[in-house]
Amino acid sequence: MIIIPLVAASILKNRQDTLITSSWDFRSTNVRSHCPPKPPYCSSAPTPGVTVLPKMANVAKIFASRAQGLLQAAARQPQVAARFSSSSTNTWEYIKTEVAGEGKNVAVITLNRPKALNALCNGLMKELSTALQQFGKDKSIAAIVLTGSEKAFAAGADIKEMLPNTYSQCIQGNFLNDWTEVARTQKPIIAAVNGYALGGGCELAMMCDIIYAGDKAKFGQPEIALGTIPGAGGTQRLTRVVGKSKAMEMCLTGNMIGAQEAEKLGLASKVVPADQLLAEAVKLGEKIGTHSNLIVQLCKESVNTAYETTLQEGLKFERRVFHATFSTADRKEGMTAFAEKRPAKFTNE
Ligand code: CAA
DSSP states (O other), X not given: OEEEEOOHHHHHHSOOOOOXXXXXXXXXXXXXXXXXXXXXXXXXXXXXXXXXXXXXXGHHHHHHHHHHHHHHHHHHOOOOTTOOOBOOOOOOSSEEEEEETTTTOEEEEEEOOGGGTTOBOHHHHHHHHHHHHHHHHOTTOOEEEEEOOSSEEEOOBOHHHHTTOOHHHHHHTTTTGGGGHHHHOSSOXXXXXXXXXXXXXXXXXXXXXXXXXXXXXXEEOGGXXXXXXXXXXXXXXXXXXXXXXXXXXXXXXXXXXXXXXXXXXXXXXXXXXXXXXXXXXXHHHHHHHTSOHHHHHHHHHHHHHTTTSOHHHHHHHHHHHHHHHTTSHHHHHHHHHHHTTSOOOOOOO
């Protein structure tokens, strides 16, 4: 079986034009604030993120038509980047949103519930989903950085909030279903993790595409000490990244690992001094943003497929995506620019 994300068309359909920004400096980067819609939060019908296909033989045919649809939908999407007004009002309750980088093309979402160590309550997760959807539709944004405070990226799901939950409430309310937006976002997301990334916090970081860790970061899945287990991918994503023995040790003991070990295990791709973490993550987003956003999106989808299918199916998927890039203007421009010894000018088409 193979799993193919199907979010492009519906995300592109649900255009939003309520982003409001103002310019200010953030550390060494230019940053502008985003003002979210007022509650009630955007609650467009959840987009089904995946479809399960029954036969390998269908993969090439189905993917070819979907890749074409995705490319056409991207080409139809109008520019929304200019729809910013100059307001510094911040009406988010649990997060902060800014735009950083010289080209102002890297969105920064900061979890902002410091007293509870960014415990992931329902309100926070809803705001995070809304912000991700907004940045996902904003054509000026090439990459998204998700970060927390110096003490905590996030100390997990909000234990006090979920304490009274019953089994039937969890089932009927589809508890944690709101948490999937990070994994469904088509743009690259970089987790910049300082301090604790525990339980749902570690799971949230693992839903991102790349993890940069501050040198004091701590990762762990301590749910076992609460009489429960990870519920947002901890037993699955962690195992795929660090292997069974280490994942089992972490999930069964609740022990934390530090940034250096996380890097050694491949959980984090880089460790940087805590005070430079955000700037480094933004720099990474800017580097990604120098390429075609369209091709970056396809490349992300292809790498993610490695986690969700067999090698042969993944190789076939990759080959079809590679072929699909030959229908894009950016592939032609990239190769022409190389041959003409000049920088490429990508149009994301
Ligand atoms: N939920 C709710 N509140 C939390 C929280 C959480 N996950 N983590 C910390 N807080 C709150 C504390 O209750 C405390 O609030 P008060 O000041 O009102 O008492 C405040 O944040 C500061 O926390 P501590 O005083 O405990 O700070 P510390 O520095 O002594 O310890 C810590 C830090 C080791 C991270 C500790 O807070 C801790 O162990 N937190 C819980 C971690 C955890 O178990 N996470 C998993 C949650 S379950 C989950 O995530 C399920 C899933 O898979 C989705």
